[in-house]
Amino acid sequence: MQLSKATPKSERKKALDEYILKKRLKSTKQRDIIFDEFFNYPGQHVTVEELYEKLKKQNPKIGYATVYRTLKLFKECRLAFERNFGDGRARYEPVKFEGEHHDHLICIGCGRIIEFANLRIEQYSREVAKLNDFEVLNHKLELYGYCSSCTRKRDK
Amino acid sequence: MQLSKATPKSERKKALDEYILKKRLKSTKQRDIIFDEFFNYPGQHVTVEELYEKLKKQNPKIGYATVYRTLKLFKECRLAFERNFGDGRARYEPVKFEGEHHDHLICIGCGRIIEFANLRIEQYSREVAKLNDFEVLNHKLELYGYCSSCTRKRDK
DNA sequence: GTAATATTGATATTGAATTTCAATTTGTGA
DNA sequence: TCACAAATTGAAATTCAATATCAATATTAC
Numbered sequence A, B: 001m002q003l004s005k006a007t008p009k010s011e012r013k014k015a016l017d018e019y020i021l022k023k024r025l026k027s028t029k030q031r032d033i034i035f036d037e038f039f040n041y042p043g044q045h046v047t048v049e050e051l052y053e054k055l056k057k058q059n060p061k062i063g064y065a066t067v068y069r070t071l072k073l074f075k076e077c078r079l080a081f082e083r084n085f086g087d088g089r090a091r092y093e094p095v096k097f098e099g100e101h102h103d104h105l106i107c108i109g110c111g112r113i114i115e116f117a118n119l120r121i122e123q124y125s126r127e128v129a130k131l132n133d134f135e136v137l138n139h140k141l142e143l144y145g146y147c148s149s150c151t152r153k154r155d156k
Numbered sequence C: 001g002t003a004a005t006a007t008t009g010a011t012a013t014t015g016a017a018t019t020t021c022a023a024t025t026t027g028t029g030a
Numbered sequence D: 001t002c003a004c005a006a007a008t009t010g011a012a013a014t015t016c017a018a019t020a021t022c023a024a025t026a027t028t029a030c
Helices: A009-022 A029-040 A048-058 A064-076 A119-131 A148-155 B009-022 B029-040 B048-058 B064-076 B119-132 B148-155
Strands: A080-084 A090-094 A103-107 A113-116 A134-147 B080-084 B090-094 B103-107 B113-116 B134-147
Touching (some): A009 A029, A029 A048, A029 A064, A048 A064, A064 A080, A064 A090, A080 A134, A103 B119, A113 B119, A119 B119, A134 A148, A134 B119, B009 B029, B029 B048, B029 B064, B029 B090, B064 B080, B064 B090, B080 B134
Parallel strands (some): A103 A134, B103 B134
Antiparallel strands (some): A080 A090, A103 A113, A134 B134, B080 B090, B103 B113
16 A cells, blocks of 8 residues: 555554554553654654653653554554664664655664665666566665764774 | 776675774684675575575584674675565675676566566666765665466456 | 454573683783 | 783673563453
8 A cells, every 4th residue: 555645644544553453452541652752753763762752741641662563553554664773773764655765774883873865766776676576665775874974983 | 995896706796805804893614604605605685594504514514693694794894785585584695796787577476587678777776876975885676566377367 | 242263461491601700720020 | 022001791780671470450342
């Protein structure tokens, strides 16, 4: 299922509700709270820990395991993407709409992440997909290396 | 430093030796053994555990920590690259030479992975890196979606 | 409402990654 | 070659994110 470009948050909520219904899971207050917080989170790549800390301020009783499990649920129903930047903790982000994708320069020295836009990659993806008879929903382009600061540090 | 296309193993060894010299580290038997085993490893993405088990057969006294630290060293001097596939264990692979990269179409229906070449991505990487003052060692381009077989299955 | 089932949250457990430290090895300079 | 300083090793301990456990609770279906 491809989310359309104009999909508002309510569409995501609908997708989640549909998934819960289909899988005979249950709607809970916690899932709603985590949903709101996750999709309103200002940072791009939130860890379970970070989201948990933020949630606890409004809702002290929420458990870490619940946040962890709910992000896993969002992942299952393709509302969230899990990333690993090599610092030992998984990071989650909302699945991007068409045209919203951004790619990453990832410094494997200090963990710094630089985002950049990718109109050309979008087009490239479409071509490759067509050649291979593939239906592409999402892509991930990560360039790994060292930022100037880390290269300087090493060369000292 | 970008390894040239024709770089043989001895060039890598030279690069390692240079790094050791520059950083005033020391050449050791263990590092040589691990070097040989790592760059001759048949699989694409070896874990520390796997490499350790393989090494122990020839060299029972070698320690896990040494393998771990040596792979970290290879990473530092840009001879190895660390990947995370989300199974909780880091995997290492020799840094690819220019033009050797391959990218992936990943079917989220059946898990099938199709590799494809990416001359244009190479060039794109170089441009973006230059703009951001980044030293790019490796990249990962993954297109997620459904293969034709899964699409047919869904549309039935 | 009741029963069946899923979820929660606190806590315990797991396991990979990393650190510690005494013993050993290596490079440097006389 | 020798001795000293510094780096490395290997075993074991520690750390920490991810995951599992389980009794109490909440939700859904009937």
